[in-house]
Amino acid sequence: MSELATVGIDLAKSVxxxxxxxxxxxxxxxxxxxRGQLLAFFQKRPRCLIGMEACAGSHDWGRRLQxxxxxVRLMPPSYVKPYVKRQKNDGNDAEAICTAVRQPHIPLVPKKSVEQQDIQALHRARQRLVNHRTALVSQMRGLLxxxxxxxxxxxxxxxxMIPEILARADSGLSTMARETIAELWDFFCDLERRIEHFDKKxxxxxxSSEPCQRVARIKGVGPKTATAIVAAVGDGSDFRNGRHMAAWLGLVPRQFSSGDKAVLMGISKRGSQHLRSLLVHGARAVVRTAPNKNDPISQWAxxxxxxxxxxxxxxxxxxxxxxIIWAVLRTGDQYRAAA
Structure with a gap:
């Protein structure tokens, strides 16, 4: 009797x-x-290849099944979609996942440990508060x-400016407007306090992380970027080389090529927007300060x-x-700037 060799799982909340x-x-x-039957189904079965789309809960299920x-292999949903036959339903989705995971060319999503997910949760919670703060500042500026x-x-x-405006009696604000801005300012201060709490975390x-400290030695990479990158990619073993990791982050050109005509466009902006933003913000600081420095990176910039x-x-x-981050993580060496 044949045994299961490959299984595709279409994850959901309950079924x-x-x-x-x-x-x-x-x-x-x-x-x-x-939900309560999934682990029991695989508990006594021989080792098999299990494919899942990377989504909420996939890393947890992946760890349990491993x-x-x-x-267990996690795949980007966009690479599974071409294998969906006919109508879209759970059965066809699971079949498509099963087919896709057997293909040798399908890129895989790096699996994350509990510690990596904890660090990502810190970053995501902080970014949520930063977004709220930005919206709040825009609203206060608009009202004023x-x-x-x-x-x-x-x-x-x-x-x-806001405390100065609230403190001045001749600012031109009515009593109700002043109270409204004061409440928004109090909310802003509370967000600042919470963001500072996550910054300390x-x-x-x-x-406490030696890999993060090695990565942070790179010009344009600080503690936030280092912790976010290490939480996302671990030791970088899921990428064949540094260019693949840069492509995963959306920092390489999009192609629109045909025949012998190769057309390169703007960056693809694939992958994590948060990671890409952190790297770009750090790089912007490098380019901005480069005219005052003589090291090779600054001269090249x-x-x-x-x-x-x-x-x-x-x-x-x-x-x-x-x-460079990929090379530092894969080799375990300290970053050495070019002399």
Missing amino acids: FQIHGVDESGQVLVRRQLR EMGHD LDRGIAFAKSITRVRR IEAVFK NQLRERRGFNRATVAIANKNAR
Whole structure:
């Protein structure tokens, strides 16, 4: 009797669809399982290849199934979609996952440990508060602009100007408007306090992680970028080289090529927007301060800025940093800047 060789699981909140085949591709199982039945189904079965789309809960299920001895692989949903036959439903989705995971060319999503997910949770929670703070600042600026009070967009300027406006009796604000801005300012201060709390947590993670400290030696990479990258890619073993990691982060050109005509466009912007933003922000600081420095990276950034402009030089530095980060994580060596 044939045994299961490959299983595709379509994950959901309560009901999971599985599609299993043997070595020859013959369908052996196609059924639904409740959440409490999934682990029991695989508990006593021989080791098999299990494919899942990377989504909420996939890393947790992947760890549990790996502990049973199974080979679990997570795939980007966009690479599974071409294998969906006919109508879209749970059964066809599970079959598509089962088919896709057997293909040798399908890129895999790096599996994360509990510690990596904890660090990612810190970053995501902090970014949520930062987004709220940005929206709140925009609202306060808009409300004050309606009363003829304008000031720059800088967050530093907001911290200085709002208390001054509220303290001045001749600011032109009515009692109700002053109370409204005061409540928003109080909310802003609360967000600042919470963001500072997450900053301290991330700093503590950085100080306790040797890989993060090695990565942070790279010019344009700080504690936040280092912890976010290490939480996302681990030791970088899921990528064949640094360019693959840069492509995973969306820092390489999109192609629109045909025949002998190769057309390269702007960066693909694939992968994590948060990681890409951190690398680009760090690279922007490198390019901005490069004219005052004489090290090789700064000289290269200056030449690139003169030829291609500030923004392209920034992305090029971000791409280079992504490749260097991969090399530092894979080799375990300290970063050594070019002399």
